[in-house]
Amino acid sequence: MDRLRTGDRAAAEELFNTCYPRLAGWVRRLVDDDDTAHEIAAEAFARLLGRWSRLDNPQSYLYMIATNLVRDHWRKTGRERKALQAVHAGAPADPSYQPAQDVHVRELLQTLPDRLRSPFLLHYYAGFPVRDVAALLGRPEGTIKADLFHARARLRAALGETDD
């Protein structure tokens, strides 16, 4: 972390090499295509590198920014995304990857209010502990736990409805 604060190129490149593939992969599960995932991941890194010397937790910052960018992407490309979803769901390109399932859950995630969706993505998807999510979002840990509970409940209820 100290190296990151110095803002030197080597530290930046190390961070990039370490975090980019996972971040882009994480975004890939939330969006529709590799190009968009790369664009969002690159944009998140660009914002990080522009101010990383003032950050205590660059990785958290990356995922926060990426989450916001994904939210924007969902909002702006709703109709196009639905069309792509239909294509992907019918012909998954990678047997080890299950886009249909992602699409299904992703659609439901978009119905969650921001208050529940943000902690859900950061905890279950980005892998941050509840304590870190609470710090990131500026809410008490108890509130985050409650939000996660309610998010899970809503998603499970929605999944149950759609499976009926």
Next chain:
Amino acid sequence: MTDPRDDLDTWMNAQVRPLPPPPGTFELIRKRARRRKMTRAAAAAAGAAAVIAVIATVPRLVITQLNVSPGPAASGNAAGNTSSAGRHHHHQASAAPPALPSPSAPATAPPAAPPNFQPSSVTFVNLETGFALGQAGTPGQCGPPRKYICTSIAGTGDHGGTWHGVPAPITGAPSGPAGVSQVRFYSTSDGWAFGPQLWATHDGGQSWTRIRTHGLRVTALETAGQRVFAVWAQCAAGGADFAADCTSSALYAASPGSDQWAPVPGAGTGYSLSGAANSSALVLTGGRGYLLAPDGTLLSGPVTSAGGWQPVAGTASPAAAPCAPGAAQAGGQPSGALLAATTTSPAGLVLVCASAAAGGSQAKTVYTSADGGKTWQNKGSAPAASTVTSVAGTTAGTIVLATTAGLEISTDGGASWTAAQGSLPSGGFSYVGMTGPQQGVAVPVDAAQHAVWFTFDGGQSWQESAIS
């Protein structure tokens, strides 16, 4: 039926499949980051300077100083008054985060957007970066330096995803010859607040300078190419209708980076006004500008140089547009003839001729020109059940009308129209502009919506962007 818990648990526990970066990604990111860092550094420095200015320069308020009003904690003209931003930025940012808060927001993020922001104008310099001007906070609780000056500016760097405070000129809402209501930016550095006064910034809004107009009111301003053009008019109306009761007007221009305004040869000597309440329509494309004078004469000239303008020569010289601008609307734009560039051809124009509104409706005849106004083709009529306020065109040929009922879209040059989709505000829109073929922005008539609306699909659907 499967157990819903299985689906969710499987999804949540699935391993993320890494996605390696394409070659050269890191270098591209570094370049982008450098540009962002410079912009942010400038904004942060200006914010700090604004706070200093409050302490050091309040006693000598001159027109070139920053509007350093910090605004009250919950109701100041925050963003607009730059400084406002500077002082109360942290408090405001923590009070109402628009979405996921940036981890660095408490220390480095730009000032928060002002509370109670009521936009009257919006402008974009590219698809991402734009500015909105309006009144914010609560009169009597704005400032310092003046409690009743609440003019504010909000900026966005992510096409309306989030908004932040930007310093605003220290002047109020339009009232006769005073105040400002509109905003345009040539770049992220050079911008103007106008209507009726004229203020300029050359540092992205961090400081504003009042431009002397010798008692004339700036009723229209646009910038393109390498110039900024404005209509300076002699008007008598008081109150918010600053562009009403004008008796003469002229076209002035300047280089975006300077404050040296001069009359445009051929259009800057005070073209005639046939009545006491006529306005002008000013439209700029990448290479050419058009001014629909109060008497219906269309003038044109270059926007890439300081060359003169002249009446467009048609079959009958000079060419007469199918209608004249008529009286000005509240924002200064004409009510009888609304002009926009379509750029489906290098000299493509669209002109909407509107009759006097009666009972909330008016006839709207749509004309297009492919030769810069030399000849016009009647394309048909737009829906009558509303009053048109603004028109915009895109390079894809789409025409968007802002009306008191909403937004109307035509993709066939004005022959047929469909209502835009989305959750639109009651009262409709006072302005619409297309930033690109797919992206556009509209300002609601009801400023108390505290928002502007965006389209990202060429005008077909619109979504609210709250300025908070």
